[in-house]
Amino acid sequence: xxxxxxxxxxxxxxxxxxxxxxxxxxxxxxxxxxxxxxxxxxxxxxxxxxxxxxxxxxxxxxxxxxxxxxxxxxxxxxxxxxxxxxxxxxxxxxxxxxxxxxxxxxxxxxxxxxxxxxxxxxxxxxxxxxxxxxxxxxxxxxxxxxxxxxxxxxxxxxxxxxxxxxxxxxxxxxxxxxxxxxxxxxxxxxxxxxxxxxxxxxxxxxxxxxxxxxxxxxxxxxxxxxxxxxxxxxxxxx
Amino acid sequence: xxxxxxxxxxxxxxxxxxxxxxxxxxxxxxxxxxxxxxxxxxxxxxxxxxxxxxxxxxxxxxxxxxxxxxxxxxxxxxxxxxxxxxxxxxxxxxxxxxxxxxxxxxxxxxxxxxxxxxxxxxxxxxxxxxxxxxxxxxxxxxxxxxxxxxxxxxxxxxxxxxxxxxxxxxxxxxxxxxxxxx
Numbered sequence: 001x002x003x004x005x006x007x008x009x010x011x012x013x014x015x016x017x018x019x020x021x022x023x024x025x026x027x028x029x030x031x032x033x034x035x036x037x038x039x040x041x042x043x044x045x046x047x048x049x050x051x052x053x054x055x056x057x058x059x060x061x062x063x064x065x066x067x068x069x070x071x072x073x074x075x076x077x078x079x080x081x082x083x084x085x086x087x088x089x090x091x092x093x094x095x096x097x098x099x100x101x102x103x104x105x106x107x108x109x110x111x112x113x114x115x116x117x118x119x120x121x122x123x124x125x126x127x128x129x130x131x132x133x134x135x136x137x138x139x140x141x142x143x144x145x146x147x148x149x150x151x152x153x154x155x156x157x158x159x160x161x162x163x164x165x166x167x168x169x170x171x172x173x174x175x176x177x178x179x180x181x182x183x184x185x186x187x188x189x190x191x192x193x194x195x196x197x198x199x200x201x202x203x204x205x206x207x208x209x210x211x212x213x214x215x216x217x218x219x220x221x222x223x224x225x226x227x228x229x230x231x232x233x234x235x236x237x238x
Numbered sequence: 239x240x241x242x243x244x245x246x247x248x249x250x251x252x253x254x255x256x257x258x259x260x261x262x263x264x265x266x267x268x269x270x271x272x273x274x275x276x277x278x279x280x281x282x283x284x285x286x287x288x289x290x291x292x293x294x295x296x297x298x299x300x301x302x303x304x305x306x307x308x309x310x311x312x313x314x315x316x317x318x319x320x321x322x323x324x325x326x327x328x329x330x331x332x333x334x335x336x337x338x339x340x341x342x343x344x345x346x347x348x349x350x351x352x353x354x355x356x357x358x359x360x361x362x363x364x365x366x367x368x369x370x371x372x373x374x375x376x377x378x379x380x381x382x383x384x385x386x387x388x389x390x391x392x393x394x395x396x397x398x399x400x401x402x403x404x405x406x407x408x409x410x411x412x413x414x415x416x417x418x419x420x
Contacts, residue, residue, distance in 0.1 A: 014255075022254025029255060032262045039266050043274035050277045056285075063278045071279075087279075088271035096266050120255035125263060174250075 014118065027111065028118040035099040035115060042095070067091055073222065077229035083136060086228050093125065094221040101180050101213030104187075105206055116180040116216075119173070126173035129224045134165075137231035146231075172223055179216045183209045366407070374399040 014025035046063050050056075056064065070090040074080050080087060097116060104114035115121040138146045150161045187209075190201050378395060 019254065022257070024258060025253070025255040029258045029262075032259055036262050036266050040269045043270055047273055047277055050281050053284075053288075056281065060278070060281065063274065064282050067275055067278045068282060085271075088275040089267065091275055092263070092267040092270045095270070096263055115259065118255060118259075119250045120252045121259040121263075123252045124256050124260040128260060128263065177250075 014113075025118055025120065027113055028115050028120065031103050031112045032100065032115040032121065034112065035096065035103055038099055039092075039095045066094065070094070070221065070225070073225050074229075077225055078233040082140075082232050083228055086225055089129075089132075090221045090225055093129070093224055094217050097125070097176065097220050098213060098217040101216060102210065104180070104184060105209060105213075114180045114184065116176055117184045119177045122173040122177040123169075125176075125220070126169040129172065129227065130165075130169040133224075133227045133231050136228065140232055168227060172220065172227075176216050176220050179212055183212060370399075370403055373403070377402065 015027045017024045017026045042059070043063075046059050050060055067087065071080060071087050074083070074086050074090065100115040100121065102114075103112050104117065106112055134146075141149075150165075151158050152161075183205075186205055187202070190198065190205055193201065374395075377399060
């Protein structure tokens, strides 16, 4: 249709496996498993040498920085005691998303795509978070106050409040997906350049992707904590 | 199972991968929640507590040091005051003792002088008395021998001698008073 050889750019294609009547994007799943193993190993490595008496190692400092930052964020927005589970959730989300974003940067001829460039992953994370938020809110505020919030401050704003809640998982999921997916598309497009000039834009874009990977992980984690705090913060929800 | 490469119809619609991704994340979440975040949190709060304890200890130690310095300074001050008091006391005592000894010496001297003077007086009186008795007889004898007349009348005899002796004493007391003051 156009002059660009689009056929050479594979967008949103995956190696799939049919199992129990469902389609599985096996490349995404393999990447995810690798990411999961890396994160868990990082965790167990920490566990093996965590210390509170001696000088902490680099791994421990990394974990402490991360946990400390998320604890600080939760404390600032609603108080850790209100929802202590948001700390491990935030830590897990940040690390999982970060490594999901970064795994794409390992040059493997697209055998290991970023799991977050697959909408399945981002939908899974976003829906988990949003459902958790609503469940937590009902458990903390009670069903009456929870549903009452939708009619505040005015009953007429009820549709707007409902739409706001419905949009949250969509925006949360598609923001992450879009950013990382676009990174992959850019890599593919840059890959069309002749080899002699390929390295410069490729290198620059890889650096930028590293940055985007961190930023998107931070945004997802921060928004998760924010959504929890909006529903759970002492005093007022919305 | 069949493996195939196919272009997804709409890549925004989730498929079975959704479940796999959800499970994968839940496993990661479980592991981090259960095994990783608690020890990290504990290490952080432990270290915080340790640093706090050390800071408190340091503050306490410096306070103790300050207290000790103040104690030392006040003890020094006290010792200095005591020393000064003792010195002043000693000086005052020394002065008092010297004064007293001087006083005693003066008294002793005065006493010795007085007793010496009294003894002299006594001796002189005794001498005078003796002289008076002897002189009277001597003079009468002399006079009777010279005049050849017996002075039998006691009253006259006594009056003449007394007059003579008073004259002698008056002349002598002028010389004795000047000599006694020396």
